[in-house]
Amino acid sequence: MNHARQVEVLKEIFRHIDANTTPMADAPYWNPVGRYASEEHLQRELATLFGGAMPLLAGFSPDLPAPGSWLTHDLPGAPIVLVRDHDRKVRAFLNICRHRGSRLLGFEMDDQGQLLHARGTTPKVMTCPYHAWVYDHKGSLLRHANDMGGFRQIEADMACGKFNLVELPCVETDGMLLVRPKGDAPIDVPRDTYGMHTRMGEFGFKDYHFHREVFREFNANWKLLMDTFMEGYHIASLHHSTLAPRFRCYPVIVESFGPHTLFPLTRKSVDAQRHLPESQWSVLQHASTVFVVAPNAVLNIPMDGHVELWDFTPLSAGRTRVRLRFYVPQPITTEDQQVLWDKSWKVTTDVIFGEDFVQQQNIQANLASGRIPGIVFGANEPALIHFHRALGRLTGVSDAPLP
Numbered sequence: 001m002n003h004a005r006q007v008e009v010l011k012e013i014f015r016h017i018d019a020n021t022t023p024m025a026d027a028p029y030w031n032p033v034g035r036y037a038s039e040e041h042l043q044r045e046l047a048t049l050f051g052g053a054m055p056l057l058a059g060f061s062p063d064l065p066a067p068g069s070w071l072t073h074d075l076p077g078a079p080i081v082l083v084r085d086h087d088r089k090v091r092a093f094l095n096i097c098r099h100r101g102s103r104l105l106g107f108e109m110d111d112q113g114q115l116l117h118a119r120g121t122t123p124k125v126m127t128c129p130y131h132a133w134v135y136d137h138k139g140s141l142l143r144h145a146n147d148m149g150g151f152r153q154i155e156a157d158m159a160c161g162k163f164n165l166v167e168l169p170c171v172e173t174d175g176m177l178l179v180r181p182k183g184d185a186p187i188d189v190p191r192d193t194y195g196m197h198t199r200m201g202e203f204g205f206k207d208y209h210f211h212r213e214v215f216r217e218f219n220a221n222w223k224l225l226m227d228t229f230m231e232g233y234h235i236a237s238l239h240h241s242t243l244a245p246r247f248r249c250y251p252v253i254v255e256s257f258g259p260h261t262l263f264p265l266t267r268k269s270v271d272a273q274r275h276l277p278e279s280q281w282s283v284l285q286h287a288s289t290v291f292v293v294a295p296n297a298v299l300n301i302p303m304d305g306h307v308e309l310w311d312f313t314p315l316s317a318g319r320t321r322v323r324l325r326f327y328v329p330q331p332i333t334t335e336d337q338q339v340l341w342d343k344s345w346k347v348t349t350d351v352i353f354g355e356d357f358v359q360q361q362n363i364q365a366n367l368a369s370g371r372i373p374g375i376v377f378g379a380n381e382p383a384l385i386h387f388h389r390a391l392g393r394l395t396g397v398s399d400a401p402l403p
C-alpha cells in the first residue's frame with residue numbers, strides 16, 4: 001500500500017473512530033446452510049471456482065528459488081506441480097506421468113495419507129518414481145529406458161510430444177504465481193486479478209524467503225475457514241485474551257477488486273499517530289493487512305514483517321485441507337531470527353488453529369445438523385458479504401432473500 005493510500009485509509013479510520021462507526025454493507029446478508037453443508041453445492045463450486053477458468057494463487061516467487069525448484073499445488077480434480085526451468089521461467093503442469101498416471105513429484109505420503117514433501121529441487125530433469133520415465137523442465141518426455149522396446153509402435157507419437165506433460169497456463173507476476181487449473185487460455189493479469197496485482201506487488205513478495213509450511217485438515221467447509229479472516233467483529237469475544245488486548249474490532253476499511261478484497265485489521269496503536277505529521281503515518285505498521293484472493297486464498301501481512309499465505313482445498317462439503325506458508329524478509333541465519341520467527345509461527349497457529357478453526361468446526365457440525373436454515377452476516381461485516389455475493393455470482397447462485 002503506497003503512502004498516499006495509507007494516509008487516505010488512516011483519515012477514514014480516524015473519522016470512523018471519532019464517530020464510533022465502521023463502513024457498512026447496504027444490508028445484512030442471508031447465507032443458506034446449503035452453501036456450507038451441501039455436497040451438491042460443493043460440486044457446483046468445484047466446476048466453477050476450482051476447475052474452471054479462474055486463475056488461482058499457487059504461491060510466491062520464493063517458493064521456487066532456483067532453476068529446477070518445484071512446488072505442488074493440489075486441487076480437487078487437478079494435481080498441479082509448478083517448476084522453474086533453466087531459463088528461470090515458471091511452468092505449471094498436471095502432476096501426472098503420461099505412462100500410467102503416477103504423481104511425478106511430491107509423491108511421498110505418511111501413513112495418514114498426508115503429503116510429506118510439497119516442494120523440492122530436481123536440478124536436471126523430472127523422473128517419475130514408478131518406472132522412471134524422464135521429462136525435462138519444459139514437460140517434454142525425454143526417455144523411457146528399460147522398456148524392452150514396449151512402446152516401439154508409438155515412438156513417433158512420443159517424439160512429437162503426444163506424451164509430454166499436460167501444461168497449464170501459469171504466470172509469475174509481482175512475486176506471485178498464478179495458475180489456471182483448466183483450459184489453455186493465457187492468464188491476463190490485470191483482467192484476472194481485477195487490478196489487485198499492483199496492490200499486492202507493492203509488498204515485494206519476490207524478495208521474501210520461504211520459511212516453513214504446514215498442511216492440516218479440519219472438519220469445516222472451506223469457506224467457513226476463510227470467513228474467520230474477513231471481519232474484526234469477533235476479535236473482542238473469541239480472541240478476548242489473545243488478540244483483543246492489541247486489536248480493534250472496527251473500523252474495517254474494505255477495498256474490493258472484482259471478487260477479491262483488501263483490508264487492514266488495525267491495532268489499537270493506530271490511533272496515536274493522528275498527532276504525528278502525515279509524512280510519518282503508516283497503516284502497515286499498525287495493522288495486519290489482509291488480502292482475500294478469491295476463490296481460496298488469504299494473505300495476511302502482520303506488522304512483524306512476515307507474510308502468511310493460507311489456502312483452502314475442499315475435500316468434501318464439511319472437510320478442508322489447509323496449507324499455511326510463512327515467508328520472511330531475510331534468510332534466517334542467526335538463532336535470534338529463528339527464535340523470533342518460530343515465536344511468530346506459534347502465535348499465529350495457536351490463535352488461528354486453536355481459536356478460529358476450532359470455532360468454525362463447531363459451527364460446521366451445527367450447520368450440518370440441519371436444524372437452522374441459514375446464517376446471517378451483519379452489514380458491519382462487509383468483506384464477508386462481498387466475498388459470498390461474489391462467489392454466488394461466479395457459481396451461478398443468486399442471493400437468497402432474508403427469511
Ligand code: FES
Nearest residue numbers: 097099100128131
Ligand atoms: S507411471 Fe510414470 S513411468 Fe510409469
Ligand SMILES: [Fe+2]
Nearest residue numbers: 228234239356
Ligand atoms: Fe479470528
